[in-house]
Amino acid sequence: MGNWNVFKKKGFAALLAAFMIVTWQGPAPASAAEVNAEIPKVIEKTTPSVVAIIGKPSYDADKALEKNRFNLAHGTGVIVASDGVIVTNAHVVKDMKNIVVVTSDGTTYNGHATNVDEESDLALVKIEATGLSPATFASSSDIHVGETVAAIGTPISFALRNSVTVGIVSGLDRSVSSQYQLIQTDAAINPGNSGGALINMKGEVIGINTMKYADFGVENLGFAIPVDTVQYVLKHFQLYGKVKRPYLGLELEESWEAVVGLPSSTGLRVAYVDPDSPAAAAGIEQDDLVVSIGPSKVKTLVDYNEAIKKYLPDEKVDVSIQSGGSVVTKSVTLGEALHTETKWTQQADGEDLDADRGKTKIGDSHFGWSMKYPAGLVKGRQSEDGDSVNFADAKGEFSLSIQVETESDELSPPALLAKLTGGGEDEYDYDDYGTPSTILERQYVKRGEAPFAKIVGRSGDDGYIQTRGYLHEGKLYTVQLFVSKDAYNNNFKQNSFNDLLDSFKLAFNAKDESLRDISVYSDENTTYTNEYGLSFDLPSTWQRAGYTGGSTFFSDDCSQMLQVEVTSASSGDTLAAWVQREREQFEAQYVPEYRKVEKPEELTLAGVPALKVAFAASLGNKWKAGYSLFFMKDKYKYEVQLNYPQEEADADLQELLQTLVSTIDVDKNSMDPELGFIQDLDELMDPDRTVTYKNAKYKYALQIPEIWTSSKSYDNKDQARQSFLFTGGYMTIDADNQASYEEAVKDADDEQKKSQENDSEYRYTGSETTILGGLKAKKYEINYVTSKIPYQETVYIFNQNQITYTATLRMDEAVSTEANEARLAKAFASFRLLEASK
Template sequence: MGNWNTFTKKGVTALLAAFLLVSVQGPSRSFAAEINAEVPKIIEKTSPSVVAIIGKPTYDSNKTLEKNRFNLAHGTGVIVEAGGVIVTNAHVVKDMKNIVVVTSDGTTYNGHATNIDEESDLALVKIEASGLSPATFASSSDIKVGETVAAIGTPISFALRNSVTVGIVSGLDRSVSSQYQLIQTDAAINPGNSGGALINMNGEVIGINTMKYAEFGVENLGFAIPVDTVKYVLQHFKQYGKVKRPYLGLELEESWEAVVGLPSSTGLRVAYVDPDSPAAAAGIEQDNLVVSIGASKVKTLVDYNEAIKKYLPDDKVDITIQSGSSTVTKSVTLGEVLHPETKWKEDAEGSDLDADRGKTKIGDSHFGWSMKYPAGLVKGRQSEDGNSINFVDAKGEFSLSIQVDSESDELSPSALLNKLTGAEEDDYGYGDEAPSTILERQYVKREGGPFAKIVGRSGDQGYIQTRGFLHEGRLYKLQLFVTKDHYNNDFKQNSYNDLLDSFKLSFNAQDESLKDISVYSSGNTTYTNEYGLSFALPSSWQKSSYTGNSSFFNDDYSQMVQVRVTSASSGDTLAAWSERERKQFEAQYVPKYRKIEKPEELTLAGVPALKTAYAETLGNKWTAGYSLFFIKDKYKYQLEVSYPQDEEGAEVNDLLHTLTSTIEVDKESMDQELGFIQDLDELMDPDRTITYKNEKYKYSLQIPEMWTSSKSYDNKDQVSKSFLFTGGYLTIGADTKQSYEDAVKEEDAAQKKSHDNDSEYVFTNEETTLFGGVKAKKYEVNYASAKVPYKETTYIFNQNQISYTVTLRMDEAVRTEANEARLNKAFASLKFLDAAKK
């Protein structure tokens, strides 16, 4: 079952769509009263079945990101069982943790998501309660276009929970941005009401609100999940713990009419058939048209989903298809779509919605400072080692930054004041703001430590107070910015000064009311990728990523861990894989410049693995390392550790132990959209070539496909094209203005100058012919640059009034027979376009 036109549909409907949390604020109260004087009674009857839901958003694992106590997500739910089972939208709770449910009477319960189905956008939340008021569900056949409906929910803010609005059913069988049909209502929809009830004038739930269109100029366009879809999902949750969806193995394509919303006259085109699927087994082929599922005609993907949800996996269903001019019916035994299970998310600090409850002070244990922690103080940016941090006020009245830098304790009061007057960049490249007008400048002596103080205006925006403390070789700089409106309020100003006065150059680890925000660590950090792989490295290491790889470096970049994950091809084995890698390594370096040991067997992530130790050099310093190989859950995992060979010892051994002892693969945490990731090394042919053609300078040649290329210009605008490989290159320079004789003179002078500068630089030159008679000058050099020996051959010749300079260079370390043959073959393939035309 596919959705080939998701992007197309989004394009068609982009003027409308935005998933939002739902609330209805439509007609005025007088209009509502005119529609139905019984609305208050109906709302009074139904409200106890509607709850508000609030929780924390799920965060990235980045340790410098703040778990902002005010950054909360909220939505709405409907009670379906008196024992505390609540239905809501999947998008409300799928990324929510530490869920709290508030009933209409204000009672608060801790809850957690037990079932999530993103395709229907429905989920269940469980709370430990009894005697609740379950909602009554209507029959879908009783819903009529134009009937009055009301919505109860939590729009905009959690403080507005149990808001009620009234509207009508604007349309049925809508299918915008959903797998299933939706109810359209003219009720205005606002963030926070997702998962709330859309009820009829009998007090029955006819749908669960799910989205609104919020594009500029679009009004009164909201949607709800119909009651029959809700009942279908709830029944599956109860019976199976999930929605058991049948699987056919088809990617289906709608007609143009269906995409733009016109009535379609054709079925769904089969764009792709999974080779191992039920559809393939039944003989359904690409470009067939699916006309019906059982007795249900299908012309849109929503038609298809509505039809297929009537069946269960392992059911047999008749599928009518059109192939060319003939129509046939296929009997298909359905498979099952597999989805990951719901996991109960809880914050590492516990289930409390406010993880900072009871914390009245905040500080950093590593840098040794603390201060008061007002309820409205929100932590913002923080540097990786914690020496720079910013706070803002939840109401937007002020901001506060703290910067800790190394500084001599001998700095005089005047020098310290002068230092605070200027603006400096923090670890993020953001500059501290310097006041435009200084209002106060003094050195304050107080018990607990003196400090320098600068107060000034920041243009017309507000006021800045900066304080600087010297302590044990560090400068602690506090900078408070207050908006103009609040600074002139004496009461507010006293509270700001009280916050600054509370700053202390101490941290009491025994004080339970003190929150530690230190991110500094001398231990390890665990990394996880989309393939379920996790491992630990020292916290001082840094990560960089690019397509297909992740690299990790220590603080001076001398040590590196590189991670590569690809799919295991059918029939591949651990031994065969590591042997291919060994052969590639040996083919790259001559024996004198490489070492590789026999693979060592070990266990990683609970499966057999191999560790291969190696070392390589270009002639100066040796680089050593280990390659770790293992295969698990259809993927090949390779971790390569490299470091300078002269650093071998306890530190490297500890690194390897930390890495190998923490490697794990969790299948459940894999990205569910991952497919087959081809290992390019399996397809690589080092001798395969491609044609490079330069029309301007009239030449072509065959270059190994695995080489890379670059272009450069010298100060005379001579163009050089370089083809690069590990340890060498082939460069072609072309000049239409320089004669052969001048080019030779220039090269003679350059070679002689190099020899004069270094007597070990020795070159030879001779007249020769190339390409069947072309006069050329050949220069050959064998030299060691920075202890890296290499051989370089340069040819100068003229063809078609163009002077060419071709240089072939290869380090001795990589001068294997195969590498040298590839380089010489590439040069020998040089052809001149005009000559080729003759």
């Protein structure tokens, strides 16, 4: 709950963005540190304690990348126990599968992550080994600015494991993008050094390398987690299996000085207090300043985290608070911070780094094709349904694409050749990628049961393209190979390229164990995850509505809709109170006979209590029904609403609802780290609050309820017609500076009479009246049913300042509540004329 360690440095966003986890970092300048005679002896003593770690990354966003045998992640680790316990960075192994550890002597072990703590960026990896050389840790009091240090790790490439760079300790107690203090060093730390050792000249580990700063013109600015934090985390791993962090229940903000890196003169402002938290029980309130935790002064979030880590849950701590002009000390019994457990699973392909070991062919079972699978072939981008896929050579000599589209088998050979080239001329010059600028060869090849059209051409000055087109069972399979100029002119390589193309077959043998299936086509459910960590499953036929920011989803026929809304929970709010407000708001929109709301049903969603509310409403024709699922978790309120036509309330709908209920989850690790407080606008909205609308050209003004929406007439740029809309009704003001009052009334009389003549159900009355403080007006009152929707309409025609106004007030019977009628009447009564500008 209490997010005490989340902090947004808004003014320094661009600066902090440059601090990157080193496994992701690009090349950096080499260290210029002087090497002395003692360093080789120190490295020889320490390097057996440093290991290289490699594995397959796991990205939920692109499962295709997981299958890429060349898509590997690597980092470094430090042995802390002779039986194979290794400390590394959390970011190295958090999303890593099929972990392999290589010791300094080249021995390889399969490993698995046993503990991960993302807040400290530390983790443990275990391998089955004995007799290893554990590292020796220095005392934190023995670390000094200016002393010579060396970084040992696996930079850039796994082939460079146990590389050494040398520098000095550039600074201590640094706070950059970390929860705790860091050591700054100018020893070169490059991608892959993450999790490696920073050692002193006694061969002792003083820190675990974690990040570097990379920017143009910036050299040798790296950071390591100091030994005291490492030992703190390792001790908790040993005793509890996790880091047991105390919980106050505060969200804190730093001062401006602290944000920009200046010494701060104030404490940390309390931005939020979690209800029922230890801090709330102790009487700490929003806008108080936290001055100290126990004996430790705190002026930054890093200060706070360093101070609070000295305590365990259930211990008491004195918290000094500045409230108003005085400082008071409050005794707080600490709770325990809850964190999502990280789970690790091996890939279904097994524990090998190369998930494609033994696979010599590749293909798509759904689209029915296969071909050879050379070791250097890397699968790249693949379409959502798998009808197109790209491959590349690991050495960059060629790329290959396969595309499947619907096409008639009756297409003749010349027509197929023309389709592949875009016409039939000898030379083409297209801008599209993959289209030859000059045709060198074009022919229809009659080869066995799979004849194909073949086009070979130059691709500008870059290389050559060969395109082959196969027609088969109503589909066109286009295979296109791009070859670099140097590779194309090598006869040996050209033969291998042709061999690869010749291996393409319009068949897929599911029993062939050497054939890898890359089909991604599925008619099963699709899992969606948003930036608030919320995930759920929907049928694969549903579509996300991009124009609403991904918060709305539609079924294939658009009859059913799912809407997701996430807002922050205000202090003291409860699930029951929130649902009651939503219910009252819904009931206020419709009269009772046009709405239905069931009693909330208790259930569990994402591991927390939730409420399900069934509802339905109609304007008089079709009933629209739905279910709203409400729950609160980690300071946020989640509402998932499923809407559907009431007549579709069948077994399939219940199955869809059950899928939602069983798959809804919230993963805190999937939340956007920059999320802050998101106000629920319904909590602030006053349905009777009005805003002023002025029409300067037609000289009138109105007070319009803020919850209504306005719609300018697109047919009249001068806004002679202005409409104000609400659910089930509207008010429209038409202004005409050409027609007289008498002409407008005559036209309205004729129109009303004609409507009644055309439909005997159409009823209206017309009368003379005075309005708005004495203005003469013609009034029409209409009652009618259109498309089975009954409504009442009142029309006023009046003239002032040579302008004739027609005001139309319409409301469907379904929404004719006292409140709605009062708002509509009040809005019209607010009509006032503006004085002509002089």
